[in-house]
Amino acid sequence: MTLTLEAARATLDEALRIARESDKRISVVIVDDRGLEVCAARMDGANWFTLGVARAKAQTAATFKRPSDSLAKLQGDYPELFLHIDDQLAFRATTLPGGVPLGDPVVGGIGVSGAHPEEDLRIATAAAAFHS
Numbered sequence: 001m002t003l004t005l006e007a008a009r010a011t012l013d014e015a016l017r018i019a020r021e022s023d024k025r026i027s028v029v030i031v032d033d034r035g036l037e038v039c040a041a042r043m044d045g046a047n048w049f050t051l052g053v054a055r056a057k058a059q060t061a062a063t064f065k066r067p068s069d070s071l072a073k074l075q076g077d078y079p080e081l082f083l084h085i086d087d088q089l090a091f092r093a094t095t096l097p098g099g100v101p102l103g104d105p106v107v108g109g110i111g112v113s114g115a116h117p118e119e120d121l122r123i124a125t126a127a128a129a130f131h132s
Contacts, residue, residue, distance in 0.1 A: 003030070003108040007131060008038040011102065015112055015127035016041060026114035026123065027051040033107050035059035035091060043114070050114040057099030057124075058111030059091045065106045068099030069121065097121035100128040 008030040015028040020043075027042040027050035035058075042051045060068040072095040075082040086093050098120030102108040110131075112124040 001103065001105065001107055003032045003038060003102065005038060008108065011110060011127050011131040012039050012041055014130040015110065015123050016043065018123045018126050019043065019112075019115070022115075022119065022123070024115040024119060024123070026112055026120070027054040028127075029054040029058045029111045030102070031055070031058040031062050031109050031111075033062055035063050035089075035109070038108065046114040053094070053096065053113035054098070054111035056092055056094045056111065057096060057113060057120075058109040059089075059099075060093045060095075060109070061099035061101045061111065062106065062109030063089065063093070065101050067097070067101070067121070068094055068111070069097040069117075071095045098124050100124040102128055102131050 019026045025045035029040040030038045057068045097117040098112045112120040
């Protein structure tokens, strides 16, 4: 199973809809199972750096096949291991909340950034559920 552009855009649009309803200004990135960007958007009023943060969250979720914030324990318990893993990636992995894998089996990831981290996670999780 692969992530289609149509499914990725529908998931992105759902995240933007949820953000608008919550009066949040965010960036959303959808990546495939290899962490390559399929589509992205930065809402009017979202900070300039949120697109890059959202991308890292999505890539982390897709590559590790788990939510980005679930890696915080690994990083805390084994910081040197996390550095070695990070050195082997084409991107910098993150433990920030807001990155969620898409599908079962995983076909990609969604990353949301721009609100409070817990809100980023709520929006990403809801949009990922919409994808399924």
